[in-house]
Amino acid sequence: AMSDIAPDTLQDSNDLSYLNDDELIRGIEMLFYAYRDFTSDPDEILTKYGFGRAHHRVVHFVGRNPGMTVAELLAILKVTKQSLSRVLSQLVSEAFVVQEKGVRDRRQRLLYLSPKGETLFEELSRPQKDRVARAYRAAGAEAVAGYRKVLEDLLNAEERAAVLQAVERS
Numbered sequence: 009a010m011s012d013i014a015p016d017t018l019q020d021s022n023d024l025s026y027l028n029d030d031e032l033i034r035g036i037e038m039l040f041y042a043y044r045d046f047t048s049d050p051d052e053i054l055t056k057y058g059f060g061r062a063h064h065r066v067v068h069f070v071g072r073n074p075g076m077t078v079a080e081l082l083a084i085l086k087v088t089k090q091s092l093s094r095v096l097s098q099l100v101s102e103a104f105v106v107q108e109k110g111v112r113d114r115r116q117r118l119l120y121l122s123p124k125g126e127t128l129f130e131e132l133s134r135p136q137k138d139r140v141a142r143a144y145r146a147a148g149a150e151a152v153a154g155y156r157k158v159l160e161d162l163l164n165a166e167e168r169a170a171v172l173q174a175v176e177r178s
Contacts, residue, residue: 049135057102057128062087062095064132070105070119071129073174077110078117084174104128 025031050064057063062085069084070076082092096119099105104125110116121129144152163171 046136046139049139050132053131053135059098062091063099066092066095066099067104067121067125067129067132071121071126074120075118078119081119099125 047061051061054060054064065085066081069081073080078092078096081096082089085092096105100107103122106120106122106125107117108120110118147155160168160172
């Protein structure tokens with residue numbers, strides 16, 4: 009496990025053991041486990057509504073980008089129009105998401121969370137914010153900066169700037 013590695017080994021700038029195959033596999037495996045646990049709280053909440061992770065992602069990104077278009081949402085989620093349509097129409101029919109026609113382009117559908125959607129957004133993000141806050145507090149500012157750098161560098165290079173801009177705009 010990670011705890012078997014002496015902390016000073018990871019700090020030594022000449023030591024590249026963190027690039028060996030075992031360490032890379034451990035890092036990948038930790039991502040799987042962290043994602044499993046990070047999504048477990050919202051998954052439980054989503055079940056009550058008969059929703060899945062796709063619904064969560066739509067609620068998250070619409071909540072973070074009120075007035076975004078369906079095309080913009082498709083570009084972020086990288087899913088088929090068909091699968092987004094299924095999830096979105098369920099969220100619209102159950103009044104979590106509201107669609108309005110664009111002012112400049114009437115063909116555009118602009119997406120907003122309804123008050124009910126805002127409540128769901130908060131309900132889903134609260135346990136995740138708490139989990140991240142606990143981890144950040146335990147790790148400290150320097151580790152958090154390193155973690156952010158690692159996440160940035162995991163992003164596809166051609167989209168990195170756009171993603172960082174989207175994430176930083178709040």
